[in-house]
Every structure is written in C-alpha cells, then in structure tokens.
Amino acid sequence: MSTRLDGKVVLVTGASSGIGEAAALALSAEGARVAVGARRTDRLESLADKAPGEVLVLELDVTDQESVRSAVARTVERFGALDVLVNNAGVMLNGPVLGADTSEWTRMVETNLLGSMYTVHAALPHLLESKGTVLQISSTSGRIASANSGVYAATKFGITAFAESLRQEITAQGVRVVVVEPGFVATELMAHVKDPAMREMARKMAASMRTLQPEDIADAIVYAVTQPEHVAVNEILIRPTDQTR
Template identity: 80%
Template sequence: MGNTLEGKVVLVTGASSGIGEATALALSAEGALVAAGARRVDRLESLVHKAPGELLALDLDVTDQDSVRAAVAKTVERFGALDILVNNAGVMLTGPIAGADTTEWTRMVETNLLGSMYTVHAALPYLLERKGTVLQVSSTSGRFASAYGGVYAATKFGVTAFSESLRQEVTAQGVRVVVIEPGFVATELADHITDPPTRAAAQEMAASMRTLQPEDIANAVVYAVTQPQHVAVNEILIRPTDQTP
C-alpha cells in the first residue's frame, strides 16, 4: 500500500468542476488538507461542504501571477506547508487554424501553459522544503496533435516539455513530477468551444463512447501521489477503452 495523505497539504487549481473538483474531493477523502482554487469561487463554496475533510476555497486566476502567489501564500498560511500541487486549470477552445479568433489562442496559452508554469514557480520553494509532488494534468493532446486542436495540443505538449525539464531539475532533491494525460472525460471542457462544427464533433465523439468520469482521473492522481517516496510515477496516459485516437 502507498502512503496515507493524512496531514498532507494539497493545492488544486481549476477545482470548481470536472477533474479538479473530483480530485479535491478524492484527496480530501484520503486525509489531505486541501486548498481548492478557481475563478468561479461561488462553486467552491459547495465543494467546502461536500469535502470529507478541511477544505479552503481560494479565488484563483492562474493567468495572473499575483493571484497565483496569493493563493500559494494563503494555503501555507492556513495549513503551514505545501506538499502537493495539482495543476489542473485548463481551457480547450479547439477549432480550425484558418480564420481562428486568436484571442482564444492567447487564452489557452495563458491558462494551460503559462498558468501551470506560474503555479509551479510560486509553489516550488515550499515543495522543495517538503520533498513534495507536482502533478500536471495534461491530455492525450500532449502526445498526439490532431486537426482542429493545434493550439490546444501546443499548450499540452508545452506542459509535458516543461514538466520533464522540471523533473530533471528537482528529482534529486526529492520532488516528484507527475504528468497525467486523460483522453475523453465527461466534463464541461468541450462546452466552451466556440466553433460550432468543432464543438458538435467533440460532443458527437464523446457520445459515441463510454467516456472517462472525473473520478477516474482523481483515482489516478491518488495512486500517483500515494506511492512510497522512492517511487516516482512520472506519466500516466489514461483513455476510455472505446477511444481509438
């Protein structure tokens, strides 16, 4: 059996729905003290009541470095340390490259890539102190780019590259780096796609299979962060059985 998370302090970004919410609840159930950050703070209030253990709701916008630093500081102020960072905040605004609204590209790069980098940067001093864990929620798109997902894939490939560099820098100091790459998960992610044909295609693909549930990814997170200290689960690729690409 892996280690218990009793008393471990975790910060989860993008915790207002989907994978982030499920992960915050799963880690709380394992005994962790959880700080849950998101822009939709109203949704976090219900999470506070649902969590089995103590949960701190944080107003967090990962694209804003001041917001990120403040969230890390509040976590440490409340719980006295930081052991695990779950970098989950992300947006998927897929669509064709030709004629794209490039403000959506900026939003994806700022949230998915820079946001996760900013959060690592702010949390790292505390994680080094505790020989903690950085867990990055990437995507199958972080390995396989496809048509209409170019910029989203570029951000996720970027997360993978950044994570590997980070791993090489900190692993000898006892900090573990984990990348989890989910395939189709039943979340709100695809609902935010503004290009109608791409949104319809994503919904159609999701409807054609038994999609993963957010809890399936949360279980993978729990597995990775509860391994003995000498075991680093660096990468987990997890798809629905029915997903081919």
C-alpha cells in the first residue's frame, strides 16, 4: 500500500457517494486516516468496510453548524489532528428561474456554499496547527454559468471566491488552499433534480461524451494533497475530453 499520506488525517464531507466516496477510498489507500461525513451513514459504513485504512464514520449535515463543529471535534478527538479537509458535500437542483421552487435555491446555497464555509470555519484552527490543506470541490459551473443552472453556478462561483480570499489569508501560515473544478462526472447529482426536462437534458449530455468517473477526480485530489509542502496547487480544472465548455 502507498504511504504518501501515512499518518495524515483527512476529513471528507459528502462522502456517501460519488466524488466524496472515491476520494475517501483513494486517500485511505495512500495511508491517510480518514473521517467520512454525510447524512446517509449506512453508506458510510459500507465505505469503511471497503477502505484499506482506518475510517471514522460521522453523521454530518453541513447546513447545521453544530453538526459541522461536532464532526471536526470528533475527528480530532479520534485521530489527534486534522491535516486535510476535502469539502465535497453538494447538491445540484437545476432548472429555469421562471417558476422555480425557491426552496431549492435555499437548499443549494445552504449546502454548497454556506456548508463549505461552516466546515472551513470549524476546521481552520486545526489546519493552521498542522499546516494542512483545504480542498474545495467546485465545478466548471464555477467558471462558466449556463442557462438553467444559475443558482448552482452562483454557489460554485462563491466557493471559488471564498477559497481565493481564504488562500490570501492563510497561505503565508503554511496552509494550502486548493480548488478542484470537475466537468461532467458520472455521479448521483442529477438524481436530485425534480424537473424531468432537466434530467433528460443531463442524460443526453452524458450519452454524448465519455464522462469522467469519480475516481478521476479522486486522482486529482490525491495529486494536489501529496505535493511537497512548498508546492501549492491552487486550482485544477478537469473536464471530459469530449466536453466543449
């Protein structure tokens, strides 16, 4: 087993499926001790069974600040430190602005943007102590907004802006900030969309290209967090070869 992260402690949010699950497994395979957080703890237990290293399962709702603080505290209590935060939890509820269910907007802002901010806020004292890494999962939608994804894109633009401000605040103290911006990835994200037309559009998009797999993004995450301490990979944009924008 690789040991590039031997002894390091990682917290992954949104780890019950997709990129979060793949990242947790890949980081565990590199020797990290991994805390995995999500609402669906049954899936986290299955992940823990598959992981080669030690895994701590945490029930975590990133929209609840107390839940976030508890998850960080339990991670540090169990493993003694926190070296890497992978802020992955997110939802994508695309649809047109006209006639939108604005409760879905609230859910996206609270989960994608505020949730990642709350987690950084709770984890930062420990990351400063360990001179660790904050890794934010954004999206190509955090660079290029498109019709029917305005609020989702706004949350991802927000993640990128927050990350750059955070980087300027803490990089001189040895904490690296990384933003990973995946393109079209085969995950459950679109399963949450209620609009049949949006789901069909996503299905056609996926069928038109060789989509990325969660493991492709996990490889990028491992690359970023295993660089020498003096190297900060601040941004990784990763699209399917067939994706045009």
